[in-house]
Amino acid sequence: LAVVFAAAGALMGPALPIISGVFLGYSLLGEYLPPPFDHRGYDFSQVIDHMAYGTEGIYGIPTFVSSTYIFLFILFGAFLEKAGMIRLFNDVSLSFVGDKRGGAAKVAIISSGLMGTISGSGVANVVTTGQFTIPLMKRFGYRPAFAGGVEATASMGGQIMPPVMG
Numbered sequence: 141l142a143v144v145f146a147a148a149g150a151l152m153g154p155a156l157p158i159i160s161g162v163f164l165g166y167s168l169l170g171e172y173l174p175p176p177f178d179h180r181g182y183d184f185s186q187v188i189d190h191m192a193y194g195t196e197g198i199y200g201i202p203t204f205v206s207s208t209y210i211f212l213f214i215l216f217g218a219f220l221e222k223a224g225m226i227r228l229f230n231d232v233s234l235s236f237v238g239d240k241r242g243g244a245a246k247v248a249i250i251s252s253g254l255m256g257t258i259s260g261s262g263v264a265n266v267v268t269t270g271q272f273t274i275p276l277m278k279r280f281g282y283r284p285a286f287a288g289g290v291e292a293t294a295s296m297g298g299q300i301m302p303p304v305m306g
Contacts, residue, residue, distance in 0.1 A: 256298025
């Protein structure tokens, strides 16, 4: 838990470790609070076991999903990239809307939709199409944070496309 707190603080700033520390402190010391906020109390080992090894803990469902499903989609996206499919998606999208106002963002939306018909995963969609569309939007003058936001939103929408490869 200490390593996770330190990594979260280094990568995301102090807010997440502080909020998480408040909740950790509440689980350990909440039995001493006044009646509307108190709980029955938990043993230190019980809290640590739940946070580290339970299904909601560090090695729980998020790690399991990342290591099994998301990894496969990222691997699939890497194969598509090497085969030239991502470049094809971007070229088709550029031919449709490249000369229009906001064309680079529209390219991200169309290419994420095309990729969504194959993968069905928003995360894999961001990883595969984002490495082309985000630099494209930055070249067109979009701020980096806005370009990332457009790609993330387009990719999450791309996962509701009808599955072609289903």
